[in-house]
Amino acid sequence: MGKASRGKRERSRDTAGQWTAAGAARAAHRLREQTRECLTGNPWVQMTLASNLNNVVTELHSVLLHSDLADMAQRPEDLAWDAALSMTLGKQGYRPPWPRAAGEAAAWEIRQIGKLLRQAEVLVISPAAHAAVMAAAATLEPADLSTLDRDRDILVPIGLLVLPEPVVVVNRTGSLSDTKAFGWQFITQHQVLPTAQYPGVRVTTSGTRTWSWTCSGPKGTTRLRCCSTAASTSAMCGCPSTRPACASPRCTPSRG
Numbered sequence: 001m002g003k004a005s006r007g008k009r010e011r012s013r014d015t016a017g018q019w020t021a022a023g024a025a026r027a028a029h030r031l032r033e034q035t036r037e038c039l040t041g042n043p044w045v046q047m048t049l050a051s052n053l054n055n056v057v058t059e060l061h062s063v064l065l066h067s068d069l070a071d072m073a074q075r076p077e078d079l080a081w082d083a084a085l086s087m088t089l090g091k092q093g094y095r096p097p098w099p100r101a102a103g104e105a106a107a108w109e110i111r112q113i114g115k116l117l118r119q120a121e122v123l124v125i126s127p128a129a130h131a132a133v134m135a136a137a138a139t140l141e142p143a144d145l146s147t148l149d150r151d152r153d154i155l156v157p158i159g160l161l162v163l164p165e166p167v168v169v170v171n172r173t174g175s176l177s178d179t180k181a182f183g184w185q186f187i188t189q190h191q192v193l194p195t196a197q198y199p200g201v202r203v204t205t206s207g208t209r210t211w212s213w214t215c216s217g218p219k220g221t222t223r224l225r226c227c228s229t230a231a232s233t234s235a236m237c238g239c240p241s242t243r244p245a246c247a248s249p250r251c252t253p254s255r256g
Contacts, residue, residue, distance in 0.1 A: 028124050029122055036118070053088070057084050081100070082192050090189060090190040090191055092187065093202055096190055096192075116183045116185055117183075120160035120183055121156050124161070124164075159184055163182075166207060183206070184201050186199070
């Protein structure tokens with residue numbers, strides 16, 4: 001069978017709603033490129049991410065001021081701020097000194113997402129395999145995660161896994177969102193108390209539910225439901241900062 005005939009057969013299966021690896025791979029690469037285009041140079045993303053980071057760091061700083069840290073003898077000035085920043089930016093691979101301005105930190109996070117989208121190996125998973133993985137994940141306990149080894153258990157150091165369908169999750173605020181893709185990249189975590197570096201994995205999740213976008217480009221106007229919210233956190237941090245994953249000066253946000 002010639003290439004044209006195979007391509008036609010693949011397109012007809014995709015149109016009929018049957019999952020195929022080829023169709024899923026094409027869609028995954030297309031979503032990655034659309035997200036890269038929409039993310040670059042977007043002031044709305046910068047502003048929203050900076051606001052979220054500021055809220056998270058301020059909350060952590062307040063907690064640390066009322067913790068045992070405040071009773072430490074000869075405590076360095078601004079130690080609570082440095083500890084809060086290490087628990088957010090340091091855990092995500094930002095090398096100190098950490099910026100006090102949320103906008104600078106937000107710009108750094110956007111660059112890390114851009115690096116992930118440029119360099120990640122794109123992976124897809126079939127609906128049957130996805131269901132099996134979800135069932136297995138439901139049996140895990142927190143202690144099970146301590147057995148994971150980054151260099152032994154993660155074969156791809158920077159990757160992007162696009163799911164066949166979104167997974168609904170509960171955010172730290174109690175609201176619902178969904179996860180459509182997981183991205184990860186190996187990093188070095190930077191901590192204080194004591195000052196140290198540890199190997200880590202930065203995990204970025206992207207969804208399709210909270211926002212939709214109307215984007216104007218050289219090929220006309222299109223409505224992208226891939227452009228939504230993402231939560232990014234170190235796998236060992238537990239302090240996610242929610243933000244739009246896809247937006248550009250040419251994109252108009254709307255709830256959907």
